[in-house]
Amino acid sequence: MNWYPLLWLLLAALLLTLEFLTYQLVSIWFAAGAVVALLLSLTGMPFSVQLACFVLVSCIALLAFRPLCRHILAGRRERTNADAVIGSEGMVTEKVDNLQGKGRVSAMGLNWSARSENGQPIAEKQPVRVLAIEGVKLIVRPLDPPQA
Numbered sequence: 170m171n172w173y174p175l176l177w178l179l180l181a182a183l184l185l186t187l188e189f190l191t192y193q194l195v196s197i198w199f200a201a202g203a204v205v206a207l208l209l210s211l212t213g214m215p216f217s218v219q220l221a222c223f224v225l226v227s228c229i230a231l232l233a234f235r236p237l238c239r240h241i242l243a244g245r246r247e248r249t250n251a252d253a254v255i256g257s258e259g260m261v262t263e264k265v266d267n268l269q270g271k272g273r274v275s276a277m278g279l280n281w282s283a284r285s286e287n288g289q290p291i292a293e294k295q296p297v298r299v300l301a302i303e304g305v306k307l308i309v310r311p312l313d314p315p316q317a
Contacts, residue, residue, distance in 0.1 A: 261297055
């Protein structure tokens with residue numbers, strides 16, 4: 170009796186189970202190779218041809234489709250929580266002075282402690298751009314005044 174179809178079927182099932190457990194597109198490519206090898210074993214091809222096709226199909230699937238799938242599955246990342254504030258505009262509610270360790274900025278409806286990017290004080294009611302977050306402090310830069 171030829172055991173190769175059973176071997177390839179078990180390998181494909183194992184690899185697919187592993188893929189369902191990881192959700193990381195790790196073994197699906199090798200499962201595809203195992204299915205091709207299974208089909209070849211059912212036609213009576215020698216084991217060396219089955220093995221070569223398993224390796225070849227797995228490598229081609231991995232190299233050709235993985236980058237495409239990662240691009241599609243990654244989609245557009247939606248920023249949430251604190252990192253959504255980065256890049257937004259805010260208003261200074263208390264003068265920002267790095268030397269005195271003071272300053273507050275209202276950004277996206279929240280009141281944050283703030284520091285200026287270059288160490289220069291920023292006056293109250295001055296619009297600012299949020300550049301980064303360090304700990305619980307926003308790093309801000311004054312917006313350029315509009316050109317008249």
